[in-house]
Structure formats: C-alpha cells, structure tokens
Amino acid sequence: MMLRRVVTVASGKGGVGKSTFAVNYALALSRVAPTVLVDLDTGTSSVRNTIDAPVQRDLYHFLRRGEPLERCLTTLPGRLDPRGLFSNFAFVAAPQHTMEELINFSDERRDRLIRAINTLPATFAVVDLRAGLDAQVLDFLPHSNSGILVFTPHHPAATMAAAEIVKALLFRKLRLLFAHDGPLAARAVGRQQLGTINALLDRVEDSYDDGIPNLDAFLADLFHAFGDTEVVRALAANVASFCVHFVLNLFDGVHETFDGAVAPFVRSLQRHVSAHLSLHNLGWIVTSPEIHRSNQERRPIVLQTPTGPEGEIDPIQKQLDALAKQVGIEVFKRPQPKPIKDFLLSIDPDRALYDQLEVLNAMHRDKASVQVRDNFAYIVRRAVHLLNSLPPDQFGQRRLLTPDELLPALLESIGSSTPAPAAVAAAAPPP
Numbered sequence: 001m002m003l004r005r006v007v008t009v010a011s012g013k014g015g016v017g018k019s020t021f022a023v024n025y026a027l028a029l030s031r032v033a034p035t036v037l038v039d040l041d042t043g044t045s046s047v048r049n050t051i052d053a054p055v056q057r058d059l060y061h062f063l064r065r066g067e068p069l070e071r072c073l074t075t076l077p078g079r080l081d082p083r084g085l086f087s088n089f090a091f092v093a094a095p096q097h098t099m100e101e102l103i104n105f106s107d108e109r110r111d112r113l114i115r116a117i118n119t120l121p122a123t124f125a126v127v128d129l130r131a132g133l134d135a136q137v138l139d140f141l142p143h144s145n146s147g148i149l150v151f152t153p154h155h156p157a158a159t160m161a162a163a164e165i166v167k168a169l170l171f172r173k174l175r176l177l178f179a180h181d182g183p184l185a186a187r188a189v190g191r192q193q194l195g196t197i198n199a200l201l202d203r204v205e206d207s208y209d210d211g212i213p214n215l216d217a218f219l220a221d222l223f224h225a226f227g228d229t230e231v232v233r234a235l236a237a238n239v240a241s242f243c244v245h246f247v248l249n250l251f252d253g254v255h256e257t258f259d260g261a262v263a264p265f266v267r268s269l270q271r272h273v274s275a276h277l278s279l280h281n282l283g284w285i286v287t288s289p290e291i292h293r294s295n296q297e298r299r300p301i302v303l304q305t306p307t308g309p310e311g312e313i314d315p316i317q318k319q320l321d322a323l324a325k326q327v328g329i330e331v332f333k334r335p336q337p338k339p340i341k342d343f344l345l346s347i348d349p350d351r352a353l354y355d356q357l358e359v360l361n362a363m364h365r366d367k368a369s370v371q372v373r374d375n376f377a378y379i380v381r382r383a384v385h386l387l388n389s390l391p392p393d394q395f396g397q398r399r400l401l402t403p404d405e406l407l408p409a410l411l412e413s414i415g416s417s418t419p420a421p422a423a424v425a426a427a428a429p430p431p
C-alpha cells in the first residue's frame with residue numbers, strides 16, 4: 001500500500017503538547033488505516049520516551065547507516081496492545097542521543113528523508129516536528145496548508161507563534177514565486193516588476209512597517225499596480241484556498257479557550273497574514289492528569305482501553321473502526337479564482353471569529369459526556385472528514401516536496417493554466 005497523506009504536527013513554541021497530540025492522534029488514526037508516526041523532533045526524541053516499545057533501529061540508522069526507512073519502524077509490543085487493536089500503527093523513533101549532524105541535517109539528508117517518508121508503506125504518515133520556525137521545520141511543512149498546528153489557551157506566546165508559522169509558509173511560497181531567478185522571471189516578467197513586488201513583500205513581512213500590514217493589502221497594491229491580471233488573480237486564489245488546521249490542547253471551556261486562544265489566533269492571522277484564509281478547528285484535548293500520567297508511564301492514553309469483558313471493543317474504538325470505511329471517498333470541488341475586486345471586497349473579519357465561536361459551541365454540544373480518549377477519536381473523525389472532503393493539497397500533502405519540487409507544484413496550484421508569458425509585464429506599469 002502506498003502512502004496517501006502526510007500530515008505534519010507543528011507548534012510555534014515548545015511544551016504545548018504537540019508530541020502528546022501527535023502520538024495519540026497517530027494511534028487513533030491507525031484504527032482507520034495503516035499509519036506511521038515519524039518523530040522529527042530530533043532534539044528531544046519525545047515519541048520514544050512516551051511509548052514503551054523496544055526500538056531496534058531509529059532515524060540514526062536511516063540517516064547515518066543507510067538503512068531503508070521502512071526497516072527503521074517500531075511496532076507496539078503485545079504488552080502495550082494486548083488485543084492487537086493497533087497492529088496498523090508503527091513509528092520511526094528519533095535518534096536516542098543528540099548529535100548535531102542529526103539535529104540539523106544537510107540538504108542531501110533532508111531530501112533523502114523526504115523521499116523515504118513519501119514511500120513509507122502506510123496510508124497516513126504523521127510527522128511530529130520540533131518547535132520553532134527554522135528551515136528544518138519549514139522544509140517539512142506543506143506549501144498550501146498549515147498541516148496541524150497545536151496551541152493552548154495557557155501559552156499566549158505559543159498561539160502567536162503558531163500564527164507566525166502560517167505567515168512564514170505563505171511568504172516562503174511567494175518568495176519562491178517572485179524570486180529574481182524564479183519561475184516568473186523565466187516567463188519574461190520584467191525585472192522592474194519583480195523588484196516592485198519583492199519590495200512590497202519586504203514591507204508586508206516586516207511587522208514593524210504598518211504601511212502594508214498583510215497579504216490582503218499586498219494584493220490590493222498589486223491590483224492597483226498591475227490590474228486584474230492572471231498572476232494577481234491566481235495569487236488571490238492561492239491565499240483564499242490556504243487552509244489552516246488547528247487543535248487546542250489543555251482545553252478549559254468554550255469561552256476561556258475562545259478568548260485565550262482562538263480569538264487571538266484568528267485576529268493575528270487576519271492582521272498579519274490575511275482575512276481570507278480558511279480556518280479549521282479540528283477539536284480539543286482537555287487538561288487531564290491521566291494524559292500526563294500515561295505519558296510518564298510510556299503508555300499513551302489512547303492505548304488505555306477501559307476494562308470490559310475480554311474481547312469486547314469499546315465504543316470509541318468502534319467509532320474509529322466505522323470511519324475506516326469512509327477513507328478513500330474523494331469528492332471535492334476546487335473554487336475558481338474570483339475577479340480580484342470581488343476578492344478584495346469579500347472580507348468579513350468578525351464573521352470569521354463568530355464562525356469559530358459557533359464551531360466551538362457545536363463541538364461542545366456534540367461531546368457533552370466525554371472521556372479523555374474520546375478527544376482523540378473526535379479529532380480523527382473531523383480529520384478524516386476533511387481528508388475526504390478537501391482537495392489533497394489543502395490538508396497535509398499527498399507527498400512531501402523537496403524544495404526543487406516546490407516551484408513546479410506552486411505553479412500548478414495557482415491556477416488552471418500556467419501564467420501566460422508576460423502576464424504581469426503586459427499590465428499597467430507600477431505606480
């Protein structure tokens with residue numbers, strides 16, 4: 001079986017429960033289809049510290065010893081999974097000892113790892129990234145959505161940092177597109193125009209410059225400078241189709257979470273990135289001593305099956321099993337790029353906030369009586385729904401792309417046709 005989706009788990013800052021989420025999410029997801037969890041947080045190796053399984057080979061063996069990645073998979077021992085309910089789960093442990101070259105690996109190793117992850121024998125790969133925003137994190141994130149971001153109402157700086165990840169992702173894409181030796185330059189877009197665009201981008205990216213606060217203002221400026229050209233329209237479509245998916249850890253009530261995390265996150269994205277992004281709250285995980293204890297005992301919470309008659313599968317597992325039948329139904333529509341004027345006029349920031357509050361309320365009603373483990377089942381249900389209903393490049397990726405593959409993929413994704421030669425250059429001169 002070939003890999004069908006790679007989903008990364010990231011957070012702007014450490015300690016928000018990213019690994020706790022990634023481990024339990026991957027375990028729950030493996031009930032739906034074969035899943036491999038890859039621990040790329042090579043500094044802390046937290047996955048192997050929270051799963052009590054003997055690791056024969058880890059990422060070290062892949063990176064340094066040239067072992068194929070699928071030979072570096074660890075499965076659960078019978079002790080952790082007595083009923084064999086999680087036989088479709090495996091993980092790649094990060095190296096046990098920190099080694100500089102394995103923490104910050106070379107481009108060559110990165111590309112080899114990306115190719116290996118893409119050919120893992122599983123339906124889903126879940127990638128636990130380290131905190132922060134360095135190249136090593138950005139290189140593994142998808143280019144047209146955020147992967148899954150984790151943050152919590154208890155760590156406001158981490159919420160802001162999660163919004164920064166979205167900004168960094170979108171800017172990385174735009175920079176590549178408008179590079180002086182990039183794909184648009186090859187299409188005879190004038191040097192001067194690329195210069196204008198990059199100068200505008202510099203100003204948007206600079207949070208201390210309020211002149212062009214975000215990409216919406218940037219697009220308005222481009223529109224005034226160049227008109228409603230194919231490139232400008234494609235860029236607007238690109239921003240509008242960018243999906244942000246998030247999970248709230250340490251949930252402590254709808255209003256606390258809304259005020260403490262969701263609203264600041266949405267406002268920050270609107271202010272510094274764009275008010276057009278699609279935001280998907282996948283669900284939350286409550287604060288629970290049980291979760292923490294499970295981590296310490298190295299037996300993740302999702303593996304803790306409630307006591308029942310031997311052989312009886314508990315209701316949560318049953319729900320997840322039912323989902324397995326749904327994987328693979330892929331019906332989705334890709335919105336057509338709108339005229340740029342409509343795009344610029346269609347902003348309603350308060351509506352987006354209100355929608356998020358509604359989502360939180362609806363989730364709350366849906367799970368009035370929850371067990372902690374049900375948080376993960378719920379998130380998997382939401383995720384499978386999105387995996388099936390969104391185009392593949394809007395939730396995770398079909399496969400990770402190396403930087404070389406990024407540009408062609410970007411061009412393909414920004415419109416039905418590639419930009420006509422001189423699509424920008426033919427338009428009005430910059431102001």
Ligand SMILES: Nc1ncnc2c1ncn2[C@@H]1O[C@H](COP(=O)(O)OP(=O)(O)OP(=O)(O)O)[C@@H](O)[C@H]1O
Pocket residue numbers: 011013014015016017018019020021041044046130131249250285286287288289291292293295296
């Ligand atoms: N929902 C929760 N309830 C109780 N404790 C939690 C919860 N989520 C995480 N923790 C605890 O918080 C600590 C940090 O969690 P975790 O290691 O998953 O965070 P992280 O974001 O992966 O951190 P790092 O940046 O170090 O990789 C751990 O001790 C974990 O047991």
Ligand SMILES: [Mg+2]
Pocket residue numbers: 018019020041044046
């Ligand atoms: Mg971690």
